[in-house]
Amino acid sequence: MGAIARTWRAQHPIDLANLPVGDKGSSPGLVRSRDVAVDSPDPDPQPDPCRPRRHPVWLSLRPGHLSLPVAAHRSWARRTGRLRIRPRDRHRLRREPVGHGLDLLRLVEPLTADAPPLPAEGGSTRQGGTGADAGTDARHGPHERRTAARPEEPLGTLELGAFEGWRIEAAVAGLVAVFAFGAYASHLLRSVGFWDTAIFQAAAPTLGLTHPTGFPTYLLLGWAFTNLVPIGDAAYRMDLLSAVISALAVATLYLVIRWIGATPAVAAIGALTFGLLQPFWRTAGRADPHTLHVLLALALILLALEWNRRGRPHRWLLAMAFLFGLALGNHLLMVLMGPALAGYVLLCEPGLVLAVRRIVGLAVAFLAGAGVYLYVPLRAASNPPIHHDFAPTTWDLFWRYVLGSDFRGSMGFLSLDGPGNALGALPAFIRSLDAGSHPAIAMAVIGLALVGLIALARSSPRAAFLLLASAGLTLYAALNYQNADIERYYFLPVAILVALAALGAQLVLWSRIPAVPSLQIVTPALAVVPIALLALNSGRVDNPSAECYAQAALQEVKPNAVVMSWWSYSTPLWYERFVAGERPDVEVFNGIDAIPGEVDRRFGQGRPIYVIQPSSTLARIQATYALTPLNACGVTLYEVRARG
Structure with a gap:
């Protein structure tokens, strides 16, 4: 060529x-x-x-x-x-x-000499040249008078992969990422947080082990980032990493929206709208591997679409297999994208199932990426300072850890009750789309997404399958999962839904704007959507009291004490203990089910015992021991003493 x-x-x-x-x-x-x-x-x-x-x-x-x-x-x-x-x-x-x-x-539509005249592309009318009639553009034929009316294009006409050039598109995507990063950086959590946030802030700098399924890709990336970026403390660096990853995810979503046929303006508005939705905005300001999952999932979708458009080179498939394995090491949600990616590849290249050598190469590339899970047994054997309730030092414990077997009771998508559970949880998902305002907004987004999906299916059924399967499988599993912050599991389906809605808005509105001058205000008006979301999210910063609580609790306890806490309150104590280096003499024991048995076992061994537990657990402890309350920056800490 x-x-x-x-x-x-x-x-x-x-x-x-x-x-x-x-x-x-x-x-x-x-x-x-x-x-x-x-x-x-x-x-x-x-x-x-x-x-x-x-x-x-x-x-x-x-x-x-x-x-x-x-x-x-x-x-x-x-x-x-x-x-x-x-x-x-x-x-x-x-x-x-x-x-x-x-x-x-x-x-598919013949162009003949008697075809209706079409307006010329931009520029002033020129005479002369090869044009046969006066008033025609010399660059075009005699049937292209600039004064002719433009015929209405059919709904669903898409230019797939219509990039202006990768350099230009990368530059625009970079501007989108810079804007998103500026929005996230303005509200970053400045210190350690509670719950899962603190465990990632603590485990990444110390190369520790988090709760199942391990998240080794995220931990290794966090370890590298905290050692290379000399800004703030380790907790702030992990929060900053989340902002960087989230901004890159928004930029990648921009490229996906551009690929399916949206204009640069529509793609930028759509990507920033997703990036400024309150659930994603909140997560982008704190350490959390779900932002990296969105980035890697969108990158895989973009790679798959480009792989097909570029003639299906095998090296692109190898890169996709490696990236899929690496993404699997970040979050097991990536398993749900496997059928979508595999189905898309086989729809584009059915003969691949018979190419044994190529399949072996893809398997090797995948294992090379998924080999990041070797981090788990290697670090478990080193007895890291931060680890889960059990150390995955045997194969049985390793598979129990990386597969999240302890959480299977919260996963219902493989059961017969899955469809019913999904329908019951669907309203909560729809509420995550309305930006906290009116449900009609969510329904409008869904309606526009259906228009975009139909148009995409007409232009490229395989691309529509990839997006629909990726979003549908992930959403179905998320609707059947029980989690305290379930909206994080909706990120990929919402991103794809917003992408299709942006395309639908372009097809519905842009095709009508030239014919109705009063609709021309819609184009700049859509830019108000991300600006309004930015204004709504201003000041929504996560509670910074975790650092105050952890420092106060460690100051209150006696030397050589044991603090028996539960997950949300144990993780900030671990950060102060192992990352900040505060009170190395204090032991932090995490658990609820083991209490009060652990109190009985340790009481009388000469170490002061303090508990931070739910009220039901405190009632069982109080039946045997006396509890003396202490205030730790708004959190009540109890010292366990003998009765009488």
Whole structure:
């Protein structure tokens, strides 16, 4: 295709409107285009189906339509630019993959000399040149008067992968990421937090072990970031890492929305709207691996779409397999994307199931990425300072740990009650879309997403399958899962829903704006959506009292004390104990079910015992022991003493 780019004649563009289509009933003629491929190399005698094939461009002239085979790995803008197909004629073409790295551009609506006149592209009207009539643009044919009305394009006309060029798109995506990062950085949690936030702030810098399923990819990334970025303490650096990851996720979503056919403005508005939704905004300001899951999932979707568009090179599949294994090491939610990715790949390349050597290569690439899980047994054998209730030092404990077997009671998507549970939890998911305002907003988003999905399915059924399966499987599992902050599990489905809604808004509104001048205000008005979300989220900073509580609690307890706490309150104590280095003489015991048995076992061994437990557990302890309350920055800490 490079030879084609060097030899086509810009001064003699191919005008689809004036190409002959042959006589009715005649056999299809096949003519080599003198203007396009005069010195293009001949096809390889034995082409490699895994690589884009170097092929001359032929014009297949048939009664009533035109077919153009072109390199499938070229973007639409560059592909059609080489052939001088006018942008306003693109909706008359349909892409059909024909294999060997080629796509077929089929003219589904004939362009003839008596076709209705179309307006020329931007610029002033020029006379002269090759135009036959006065008032025509010299660059176009005589049937393209600039004063003619533009016909309404059919709903669902998409330009898939219509990038302006990766450098330009990367620059725009970078601007989107910078804006999102600025919004997140303005509300970062400045210190240690409660609950899961604190365990990631503590385990990453110390290379410890969190609760199942381990999250080794996130921990290793956090360890590298906290050692390379000399800003603030370890807790702040982990929160800053979350802001960086979230901003990159928003930028990747922008590229996905652009790929499915949205304009840069619509894609930017859609991506920032998702990034500023309150659940994602809140998580972006604190340490949490769910933001990395969204980034890796969207990156895999973008890689898969580009892999197909670029002619399905095998090295892209290897990169996808490696990244999938690495993403699996971040969060087991990635398992739910496996069927979607595998189905998309097989729909695009069915012959892959018989390519044993390629499948073995993909398996090796996947295992190389998933090998990050070796972190778990290696660190467990080193007795890290921070670890879960049990150390995964045997194979049985390892699989119990990485598969999250202890949480299976909270997972109902594999049971027969799964569909009913999903329907019951669906209203909570819909409420996460309305930005805390009116349910009608959520319904409007869903309606626009359906329009976008239908249009995408008409243009690329396989791309629609990939997005729908990725969102649907993840959402179904999340609706059947019980978690204190379940909205984090909705991030990927919401991101895909917003992407389709942005596309639907463009198709519904943009196709009507040129015909109705009063609707022209809609374009800048949509930019108000992320701005309004930013204003609503201002000041919503997570409670910074965890640092105050942890420091006060460690100051209150006596030397060589044992603090028996539970998860939400144990994790900030671990951070102060092992990362900040406060009170190394104090032991923090985590658990609820083991209390009061652990109190009975340790009482009388000479170490002061303090408890922070739910009221039901405190009642059982109080039946045997006396409890003396102490105030730790608003949290009540009880010293356990003998009665009498």
